[in-house]
Amino acid sequence: MAYAQVPLRNVVDHETASKILYDVVIVGSGVAGAIIANELSRNGFSVLILEAGPGHDFTIPGHEKNLYRFYSAVAKDSNAPYPATPNARMPRDFETKKLVNGAPDTSNSYFVQNGPFPLESTYAKVVGGTTMHWQGSTPRMLPDDFMTESNYGQGRDWPIGYDEIEPYYQMAEREMGVSGDVESQKDLGLRFAGQYVYPMQELPLSYLDKQVSEGLHGAQVSLDGEIYSMSVRTIPQARNGVPNPKYDEGKGYQPVGAVNTHQTSLGERCQGNNNCVPICPVQAKYDARKTLAKALGNNALEKNISSGKRIDLLYQTVASKVWIDPATDRVSRISYKAYGALQSSEHKSGEVRGRIFVIAANAVETPRLMLASGLPSTSGLMGCNLMDHPYLLAWGLMPKPAGTFRGTQSTGGIEELRSGSFRRNQAAFRVDIHNDGWGWATGSPYSDLLDLVDNQNKFSKDLRSGLVDRLSRQLLLAFMVELPAIKSNRVTVDSRYCDALGNERPAITFDLPDYVKAGLAYSRQISRTIFQRLGVEDCTHYDPYGEVGFGYFTFAGQGYLFRGGNHFAGTHLMGHSRNDSVVNSWQRSWDHENLYLVGAGSMCSIGTANTTLTLAALSFRSAEQILKDLTSTSGT
Amino acid sequence: MNLSRICTLVDLKYYLACALQLEHATIPPYLTAMYSLIPGTNTEVARILRVVAVEEMLHLALVANLLNAVGGEPNLLSKDFIPDYPAYLPDGESEFQVSIEAFSPRALDTFLRIEQPSRKHSLVEGEAAKDRPYYTNLRALLKVDPNVPRLAFDTIGDFYEAIREGFKYLYLTMGPALFKGDPARQLTPEYYYSGGGKLLPVVDLRSAFDAIQLISDQGEGYEGHIFGHEGELAHYYRFKQIQYGKYYMKEHCQQGHNDDHPPTGPELDVDFNSVYPIKPNAKLRDYPEGSELRAAAVDFAMSYNEFLGLINKAFNGQPALLMESVPQMFRLKEKAQALVRNKIPGMENLHAAPIFKLPK
Numbered sequence: 001m002a003y004a005q006v007p008l009r010n011v012v013d014h015e016t017a018s019k020i021l022y023d024v025v026i027v028g029s030g031v032a033g034a035i036i037a038n039e040l041s042r043n044g045f046s047v048l049i050l051e052a053g054p055g056h057d058f059t060i061p062g063h064e065k066n067l068y069r070f071y072s073a074v075a076k077d078s079n080a081p082y083p084a085t086p087n088a089r090m091p092r093d094f095e096t097k098k099l100v101n102g103a104p105d106t107s108n109s110y111f112v113q114n115g116p117f118p119l120e121s122t123y124a125k126v127v128g129g130t131t132m133h134w135q136g137s138t139p140r141m142l143p144d145d146f147m148t149e150s151n152y153g154q155g156r157d158w159p160i161g162y163d164e165i166e167p168y169y170q171m172a173e174r175e176m177g178v179s180g181d182v183e184s185q186k187d188l189g190l191r192f193a194g195q196y197v198y199p200m201q202e203l204p205l206s207y208l209d210k211q212v213s214e215g216l217h218g219a220q221v222s223l224d225g226e227i228y229s230m231s232v233r234t235i236p237q238a239r240n241g242v243p244n245p246k247y248d249e250g251k252g253y254q255p256v257g258a259v260n261t262h263q264t265s266l267g268e269r270c271q272g273n274n275n276c277v278p279i280c281p282v283q284a285k286y287d288a289r290k291t292l293a294k295a296l297g298n299n300a301l302e303k304n305i306s307s308g309k310r311i312d313l314l315y316q317t318v319a320s321k322v323w324i325d326p327a328t329d330r331v332s333r334i335s336y337k338a339y340g341a342l343q344s345s346e347h348k349s350g351e352v353r354g355r356i357f358v359i360a361a362n363a364v365e366t367p368r369l370m371l372a373s374g375l376p377s378t379s380g381l382m383g384c385n386l387m388d389h390p391y392l393l394a395w396g397l398m399p400k401p402a403g404t405f406r407g408t409q410s411t412g413g414i415e416e417l418r419s420g421s422f423r424r425n426q427a428a429f430r431v432d433i434h435n436d437g438w439g440w441a442t443g444s445p446y447s448d449l450l451d452l453v454d455n456q457n458k459f460s461k462d463l464r465s466g467l468v469d470r471l472s473r474q475l476l477l478a479f480m481v482e483l484p485a486i487k488s489n490r491v492t493v494d495s496r497y498c499d500a501l502g503n504e505r506p507a508i509t510f511d512l513p514d515y516v517k518a519g520l521a522y523s524r525q526i527s528r529t530i531f532q533r534l535g536v537e538d539c540t541h542y543d544p545y546g547e548v549g550f551g552y553f554t555f556a557g558q559g560y561l562f563r564g565g566n567h568f569a570g571t572h573l574m575g576h577s578r579n580d581s582v583v584n585s586w587q588r589s590w591d592h593e594n595l596y597l598v599g600a601g602s603m604c605s606i607g608t609a610n611t612t613l614t615l616a617a618l619s620f621r622s623a624e625q626i627l628k629d630l631t632s633t634s635g636t
Numbered sequence: 637m638n639l640s641r642i643c644t645l646v647d648l649k650y651y652l653a654c655a656l657q658l659e660h661a662t663i664p665p666y667l668t669a670m671y672s673l674i675p676g677t678n679t680e681v682a683r684i685l686r687v688v689a690v691e692e693m694l695h696l697a698l699v700a701n702l703l704n705a706v707g708g709e710p711n712l713l714s715k716d717f718i719p720d721y722p723a724y725l726p727d728g729e730s731e732f733q734v735s736i737e738a739f740s741p742r743a744l745d746t747f748l749r750i751e752q753p754s755r756k757h758s759l760v761e762g763e764a765a766k767d768r769p770y771y772t773n774l775r776a777l778l779k780v781d782p783n784v785p786r787l788a789f790d791t792i793g794d795f796y797e798a799i800r801e802g803f804k805y806l807y808l809t810m811g812p813a814l815f816k817g818d819p820a821r822q823l824t825p826e827y828y829y830s831g832g833g834k835l836l837p838v839v840d841l842r843s844a845f846d847a848i849q850l851i852s853d854q855g856e857g858y859e860g861h862i863f864g865h866e867g868e869l870a871h872y873y874r875f876k877q878i879q880y881g882k883y884y885m886k887e888h889c890q891q892g893h894n895d896d897h898p899p900t901g902p903e904l905d906v907d908f909n910s911v912y913p914i915k916p917n918a919k920l921r922d923y924p925e926g927s928e929l930r931a932a933a934v935d936f937a938m939s940y941n942e943f944l945g946l947i948n949k950a951f952n953g954q955p956a957l958l959m960e961s962v963p964q965m966f967r968l969k970e971k972a973q974a975l976v977r978n979k980i981p982g983m984e985n986l987h988a989a990p991i992f993k994l995p996k
Contacts, residue, residue, distance in 0.1 A: 059902065064679060201826070242826045252825065262883040262901045263869045264683050271966070300887075 003257040003264070004293035006058035007300065012048075012312035014338055018350050022048040023309070023630055025334060025354035027319045027369070030129020031288040031612060032360035032598045032619040035175060038295035039623035041311040044303050045630055047295070048352055049311075050336060052088035052318040052361070055126035058289060060260050070279050076446075078122050078133045078566070081279040085342035086500035088125045088318050093564070096120035098550040104507075112497045112507035118550045119510045121388050121564035123362050127315055128289040130362065130566075131612065133278040135409055136238045136285045138178050138613040139430075140169055140190055144419045145607030148484060152423040154515060155484025156385070156604040159576050159585045166193055168617035173236075176286040176616060177255055179203050179270075180236030187233075188415055199253035200241040202234040203270060206435045207403035208475065209412030215534035216414075221526065224422035230530070232412045232433065238286035238613075239270045239408060256290050258283040272407045274436050314338065319361070320349075320503055322373040322595075330594045331357045337501045345500040355633065356594045356626055360619070363568035363601035364491050368506045370572070370597070371493045378578045378591055383492055385485035385573055387606050389565030390512060390551075392429075392479040392520045393441045394527030396536035401472040405445065407435040410478075417526070418608045427519025429481045430608040431526075437474035438539075440563070445471050475536055479523035481562075482608050483516050485570045512562070517555040520562055567611045569600035586625040587618060594629075598622055642802025645706060645814070651799050652703040656710055658792065659695040659851075661719050662750055664992045665736050665743070666692065668914070671972040671990060672738035677910035681739065681878055688747075688871050691854050697823050697835055697958075698847045700951040702799075704821040705838035706814055710951040712944045718993040721917045736989065737916035740908060744878055751855055751872035753793070753894070793852050800848045807841050815840055823950070827958045862889045862897070881906055912976040914989035921995075924981055929988050936971045936990045943968060 023045035026033045033049055041047045057065070070081035079090045095109035096118050105113040113119065123130040143162035148155045170193070172178075179200035182192050205213065213232035220229050243253040257268070270284040298304055298311055314336075321335040334357060339347040359366045367383035376382045398404075414431040422428070438444040445467065452458040452466045483489075489511060493504035512520075524540075531538045542561035544552040551562045575581025578590035587602045589595040598619055600611040642648050670685040700710040711717070722733035734750065737743050806814050815838075822837035838844050853864035855871050862873045863886050876899070877883050883901035915922055920937075923930035943964045950957040975988045 060683065061680065061905075068676075245824070245826065262885055264680070264687065264883075269962075271962070 004259040004290040005263070005297065006259060006261050006289070006293045007296055012310070012314065014314060014317070014348065014350055017048055017312055017314055018352060020046070020048070020310075020312075020353075022046045022312075022352070022354040024048070024356045024358060024626065025050070025352050026358040026360060027334065028052075028129060028360040028362065028365070028599075029127050029288065029292060029313065029315075030360060030362065030599075031131045031176075031291065031616050033129070033358065034288040034291035034295060035172075035616060035619040036358055036360065036598065036623045036626065037311060038291055038298065039620065040626060040630070041295055041298040041304065041309070042301065043627055044301075044307060044309055045627075046309040047311040048354065049292075049295075049313045050317045050319050050334070050352065051127050051313065051315045052365075053090075053125035053127065054083050054085065054088075054316050054342060055128065055132070056313070056315040058127075058259050058261050058293070060258055060264060063258070063283065067279055067281055070275070076278070078278045079124055082124055082126045082132060083342055085316075085339070087337075087339045087342070087345060087347065088316070088501075089499055089505075090125045091122045093120040093122050096548075096550060096564075106497055110499070110505060112494060112505055114492075114507055114509040115511075117510050117512065117553075117562075119388060119508050119564050120548070120550070121566045121568060123364065123566065123568065125365075127313070128287045128292065131287040132289075134285075134287075134566075134612060135277045135610070136280075137410060137432075137610045138173070138176065138180075138236045138238050139415075139609045140185070140236075141605075141607045141609040141614055142189055142419050143191065144189065144423075145482075145605055145609070148423065148605050148607075154423065155486075156573065156575075158604045159574055159581075162191065164585075165614070165617050165621070166191065168620045169613065170196065171620040172613050172616035174199055174253075175291060175620075176238035176613070177240060177253070178236050178238050178613075179241035181234055184233040185236065188418060195246075195249070197244050197246045198236060199244060199247050200255065201244050203237060203239060203241045203408065203411055205232065205234060205412045206407035206433075208398075208407075208435055209433050211398060211402045212433055212475070212530075212534060213412070216530065219529070219533050221417075221529065223417070223420065223522075224425065226420055226422070228416045228420065230414050230416055232414060235410055235413050235432065236613075237408070237410075239276070239280075240284040241269055256286075259287075259289045259293050270408050272435075274405055274407070274409060276409045314352075316340070316342075318501055318503060319359075319369055320372070320501070322357070322359070322369060322375060323351075324375070324592060329592055331592050337503070339501065347501055356596070356629060358596045358598055358622075358626070360598040362599055363571045364506050364508075366597055366599060366601050367491045367571040368493055368504065371491075372504045375591070377572075377582045377589070379575075379581055381487070381573065381580075381582050383571050384487045384490045385570035386489040386491055386508070386510065386568065387483050387485055387570040387603075388510075389480045389567045389606065389608075389610075390483055390516060390520060390562040391565050392481060392523045392527075392560060392562055393476060394479070394524060394531070394538070394540045395438045395441050395474065395476040396531050396538045396540065397470075397473045398475050399473075399535040399537075401469070402475065404435060404437045404472050404474045409436045410434055414530075415608075425515075425518065426522055427482045427484075427516045428608050429479045429519055429523050431523075432478045432480065434476040434478055436476075437471055438476050440478065441476055441540075444474060475534070477527055477530065479520070479527070480565060480608055480610075481516055481519045481523060482606065483512070485573065485604060486511075486513060491571050512553065514555070517553060517560075520560055521555045521558060524558075524560060567600070567606060569603045569606045569611050572597040572601040573604045574602045575604070587622045588625065596622055596626065642798060642805060645806060645810075648706060648799070648802045648806060649703065649708040651795075651802060652699055652706075652708060653711070655699045655795070655799065656696060656703065656712065657717055657719075658795075659692055659699055660712065660717065661723065661734070663689055663692050663696075664718070664721065664990075665734055666747070667968075667972070668736040668990060669739040669743050669747075671969065671976055672912050672914050674910045674912060675973065678739070678905070678907055680904050681906055684874050684878060685739070688751075688874055691871065694828055694835060695851045695854070696947075697828065697951075698838075698851055701822050701836070701838040702844060702847055704951070705817045705844060707817045710948065712948040712951070715996070717944075720993070735916050736918075736992070738914045738989075739911050744875060747875045748872060748879070751870070751875060753870070753872055792855060796848050796852050800845060803841060803844045803848075812840070815844075818953075821951075821953050821955070823955045823958060827955065862893050877904055878906055880904075912987045913985055914976050915980060915983065915986040916989075918980075918989040918991055919995075920991055922980060922983070923988065927981070929975070929978055929980065932971065932975050933988065933991055934994065936968070936975060937992060937994045939964070939968055939971060940990075940992050941994070 029051040066081040073080040180198040181202035572582035666689040828835035882899040884899040885901040
């Protein structure tokens with residue numbers, strides 16, 4: 001396996017960068033920015049990437065620092081491994097609080113929460129972006145998901161369809177190294193061109209998955225007059241497994257190992273460490289630094305050396321304002337604030353210039369930057385249509401030990417209810433079977449340990465066997481429910497609420513329509529059916545006064561609780577004209593022809609698929625268009 | 637049997653059986669050095685030891701493929717397959733021994749001697765073997781019958797060169813019939829990846845040459861260069877990095893660079909004090925009868941032998957079993973680390989060490 005080599009001297013200083021007119025300036029070093037940077041620089045164009053967060057240490061010891069920060073953290077949230085700074089804050093799920101008397105939470109959490117539901121979703125601000133802590137699940141969206149408005153009268157249609165994105169899905173799956181089984185995905189209505197197989201074979205189902213699969217065997221549910229059989233299938237994921245020799249017409253696939261500046265070896269196959277979120281100890285999971293490594297390596301290309309075209313990365317450099325030339329409506333420059341010490345707000349301001357600008361800062365930060373720059377777009381939709389996946393969790397104890405806490409966090413899921421005529425009336429969902437027990441719902445295994453020690457006075461062998469007995473029977477089903485684009489769910493900024501560098505913080509307004517609540521309620525009903533079939537002791541309880549009680553709601557007389565899915569999308573969605581959308585299908589701004597807003601924010605729907613694969617596919621598609629733009633204007 | 641040159645299929649199989657033993661013989665010393673590192677320290681050293689050990693396992697699998705390709709049957713379970721450490725590897729003028737011992741400057745020196753590149757490429761034609769600075773007497777290591785004539789090669793590289801010549805010679809006489817082994821017994825690429833190299837199935841002369849080339853490249857480097865022709869750092873130079881406390885950078889290394897060119901990359905942290913002082917070449921008799929320590933040492937040795945047993949099955953017609961050996965290696969590591977944390981009663985400050993071979 002090749003390791004992902006990053007050149008030793010991979011950064012430029014601010015003074016040098018500010019003197020260069022780059023072909024492309026990219027804001028954000030996450031997966032979208034990294035893909036576009038690599039595509040453009042390998043084709044001979046100069047690129048500057050601005051990354052707000054720290055994390056420029058591309059060595060394995062650097063990765064291990066993050067790993068040990070995670071091991072020693074008391075609150076092991078998704079951002080626990082990564083260095084925090086008030087200058088480029090990351091939302092932390094533990095900051096989320098219930099709103100008091102419905103009044104916005106403007107306290108010191110990063111998000112200003114307008115409610116009615118405060119959203120606990122997070123993202124990372126480090127080199128590599130949120131792929132540093134993502135789970136790595138890479139299902140494709142269903143063809144149906146691209147036209148929910150036409151088909152079901154819900155949400156918004158995309159201006160392009162599944163078949164237009166399909167070739168780019170393949171590119172994204174190659175880039176991220178996806179393990180999966182095409183045949184079982186075809187059952188869901190997904191189309192794959194030619195004899196396509198995923199780069200790597202599916203990761204095997206865990207023992208727990210198999211227990212669930214056996215118990216489910218033949219289970220059917222009837223919904224809106226249609227019968228759905230439920231079964232367990234593997235989840236496609238960007239995680240190193242066994243390369244498929246049939247990939248690429250029999251050429252096979254070379255997995256990409258750990259990121260480093262010099263040759264060592266780490267970056268193995270997934271070995272089931274069970275803390276994919278927030279950090280894979282062996283870098284079996286894809287993160288965007290693997291693509292950044294390639295991008296930065298383009299500095300060594302003969303054509304780039306001879307033409308003097310460079311790709312540069314400025315980290316700890318927060319883009320603070322996008323400037324528009326009033327004469328041309330083109331972006332002329334971006335201002336930044338660059339900081340040194342993480343805990344000091346001392347910083348230097350400056351500007352960078354490019355022919356084309358790409359903002360790939362994620363679906364909250366991209367509209368935040370645009371709105372803070374006074375650019376709400378002609379349609380006024382900048383920041384609107386905020387989507388995320390609300391999750392309903394259901395948990396119980398398997399009748400006998402099922403090997404929970406072995407394997408990667410999720411290997412199997414139930415996907416038959418991702419689409420159907422019922423979507424006219426209630427939201428669709430897919431189910432992940434969690435190999436990490438009740439962790440998400442209750443804080444297992446730490447909460448079990450505390451209970452056994454503090455409340456049951458267990459120690460030594462009793463403690464060990466007590467833990468094994470409790471943990472190995474845990475089953476948690478996570479129902480990912482679709483949320484259509486709704487204009488009133490949105491990201492805004494408010495000059496009263498700024499961070500340490502004086503940048504406006506994002507304010508989130510978020511509610512769930514009955515359509516989604518019905519889907520969440522139905523999920524709970526299905527969980528009961530599944531538990532009954534499996535002989536699972538249902539331990540689910542939704543506490544309106546608990547730590548995560550802010551997600552509590554009632555529907556048709558029953559109480560439920562939803563959790564945030566960390567899948568922000570929709571905030572600069574694509575469409576047919578400057579009046580109905582923010583960007584076109586290439587993710588180019590309708591208002592500013594040299595500006596691309598790239599990422600899940602461009603998506604008109606997210607169906608029941610984690611957003612990263614689709615946004616990576618869209619990034620490849622945009623890169624093609626940007627290349628055309630640059631070629632047609634080169635010399636001007 | 638003429639052992640200076642491979643003339644028959646029987647000779648070739650014999651050489652390949654020796655190669656299997658040779659490739660395995662380095663694994664216990666590398667693993668033991670790795671296990672002796674106090675967890676959380678020397679992480680960079682651990683990675684280097686690990687990648688070399690893993691690549692030795694790749695070589696083992698490649699040799700199994702070579703042997704299976706010509707209709708042989710790999711056997712990792714014969715009674716002398718695991719050497720009795722310390723194993724002496726005379727180097728001409730003075731002798732050095734390969735021990736299973738804690739990571740130390742001395743152990744590092746041994747590792748460098750094991751992986752020492754062949755000087756063949758710089759030798760003047762006809763130069764006497766005894767003038768070469770290092771050469772390996774495989775007979776001592778491999779328990780070759782002392783009654784048969786001394787093998788006519790002096791380094792591991794030369795040994796593989798003889799195997800290569802053997803394949804070439806036999807192919808000239810036998811043609812494709814040489815590769816009469818069942819292709820289903822071949823281990824294929826999906827079963828391995830790590831630092832570098834590929835688990836190549838051997839089905840013809842070309843793939844046999846490729847497999848041999850990969851083994852010599854990864855060990856001593858391609859024609860003695862720092863980076864092999866696939867761009868991979870040779871084992872000898874991986875270890876050299878530990879001595880220098882610095883990493884080699886490929887972009888700073890050119891053809892013909894060798895020992896005279898120290899590494900130019902980032903610092904590599906080495907802490908010889910953060911190592912458990914385990915007993916070198918520990919034997920079962922070192923652990924008191926009836927003690928938990930002894931039981932743990934026996935448990936490790938049995939697990940190691942089960943591990944070899946599983947690999948042996950994988951090498952003999954059940955390649956898919958190779959996958960199952962992966963969790964076994966994790967368990968071996970856990971068991972070894974549990975051992976090395978404990979002092980041996982009555983041995984001052986010596987800690988327990990894994991043993992790989994139980995007394996008969």
